[in-house]
Amino acid sequence: MTALSLSNVNKSFGKVHVLKDINLEVEDGEFVVFVGPSGCGKSTLLRVVAGLEDATSGDIRIAGELVNLTPPSKRGIAMVFQSYALYPHLNVRGNMTLALKQEGQSKAVIEERVQKASNMLGLDPYLDRFPSELSGGQRQRVAIGRAIVREPKLFLFDEPLSNLDAALRMNTRIEIANLHRQLGASMIYVTHDQTEAMTLADKIVVLREGRVEQIGSPMELYNNPVNKFVAGFLGSPSMNFFPGELLNADDDRTLGIRPEDLFIADDGPLSVRVSHVEHLGGDTNVIAHAKDHQITARLFGQYQVSEGEDLRLGFKPESTYAFDQDGLRLN
Numbered sequence: 001m002t003a004l005s006l007s008n009v010n011k012s013f014g015k016v017h018v019l020k021d022i023n024l025e026v027e028d029g030e031f032v033v034f035v036g037p038s039g040c041g042k043s044t045l046l047r048v049v050a051g052l053e054d055a056t057s058g059d060i061r062i063a064g065e066l067v068n069l070t071p072p073s074k075r076g077i078a079m080v081f082q083s084y085a086l087y088p089h090l091n092v093r094g095n096m097t098l099a100l101k102q103e104g105q106s107k108a109v110i111e112e113r114v115q116k117a118s119n120m121l122g123l124d125p126y127l128d129r130f131p132s133e134l135s136g137g138q139r140q141r142v143a144i145g146r147a148i149v150r151e152p153k154l155f156l157f158d159e160p161l162s163n164l165d166a167a168l169r170m171n172t173r174i175e176i177a178n179l180h181r182q183l184g185a186s187m188i189y190v191t192h193d194q195t196e197a198m199t200l201a202d203k204i205v206v207l208r209e210g211r212v213e214q215i216g217s218p219m220e221l222y223n224n225p226v227n228k229f230v231a232g233f234l235g236s237p238s239m240n241f242f243p244g245e246l247l248n249a250d251d252d253r254t255l256g257i258r259p260e261d262l263f264i265a266d267d268g269p270l271s272v273r274v275s276h277v278e279h280l281g282g283d284t285n286v287i288a289h290a291k292d293h294q295i296t297a298r299l300f301g302q303y304q305v306s307e308g309e310d311l312r313l314g315f316k317p318e319s320t321y322a323f324d325q326d327g328l329r330l331n
């Protein structure tokens with residue numbers, strides 16, 4: 001069964017064409033991540049799925065049913081926002097039960113669902129607290145709990161971790177992955193963070209200026225990007241790009257090599273001068289220049305390399321990517 005199917009979805013705000021011919025399927029139980037730079041249309045696409053915005057054209061189907069004209073509350077979705085959007089005058093229990101009360105669920109059902117969600121999210125000690133008495137991470141868990149109790153067909157997350165600090169972001173990311181495994185629910189998760197996309201997704205949808213650039217599993221996109229944009233967006237540090245002539249190849253093409261595919265080799269074809277070194281303990285990032293081109297090498301382990309030093313870098317031929325002048329993949 002297909003949880004969500006979008007065909008030729010377009011969205012304009014007045015004259016601004018924000019979403020352009022979006023085609024996409026989310027399978028039952030799948031974790032799909034929309035990723036792309038800020039302003040590319042991720043939130044708008046999620047809001048169109050939720051029914052908070054109307055599509056200008058195209059079909060939106062949830063569990064096989066056309067929902068273009070269905071109001072948000074009847075679409076069987078639950079949405080979690082970056083801002084948590086909790087009701088400040090309700091305690092945790094009140095926030096989690098409100099939608100169920102509005103749906104007219106029985107007391108017994110409400111109690112059972114809140115217990116289950118609260119237990120899953122470690123919220124039991126906080127049920128009587130108000131949002132102002134919770135940390136950011138706890139508030140976000142309440143927002144997720146409020147979605148879980150509704151038992152939606154489809155969960156929609158819009159950058160839910162952006163307000164959390166780095167350590168908490170990682171913990172909550174793992175919790176969300178666990179939650180997905182436990183619930184087996186279909187989820188769409190929006191982020192501008194390629195690490196979140198790579199670590200959470202069954203399937204990543206890369207968006208750029210309102211268009212789908214590529215859809216695939218994290219490893220498909222990492223190993224086989226269709227263009228320079230996808231190649232540069234996924235992977236950290238980003239893929240290096242330089243003109244072919246730097247390696248005596250055609251100068252009408254751009255070559256790409258990932259930082260982790262470079263290594264120090266006395267007979268390596270890339271002569272570089274080191275401009276900066278980041279010693280991370282487990283890895284060493286060497287930022288260097290070959291002529292005017294900046295190249296980053298991510299070396300596994302610790303290296304005594306210093307600024308101003310001349311190095312030769314090598315790589316395996318099969319780890320290079322070639323792109324034409326429009327950024328389309330050639331090899």
Ligand SMILES: Nc1ncnc2c1ncn2[C@@H]1O[C@H](COP(=O)(O)OP(=O)(O)O)[C@@H](O)[C@H]1O
Binds near residue numbers: 018038044
């Ligand atoms: N209500 C609106 N009216 C006009 N333009 C909007 C509206 N909402 C979003 N946009 C525009 O649509 C584009 C995509 O926005 P958004 O979906 O929020 O991007 P993202 O979530 O990827 O950062 C932006 O250029 C934004 O300015």
Ligand SMILES: [Mg+2]
Binds near residue numbers: 044
């Ligand atoms: Mg957004």
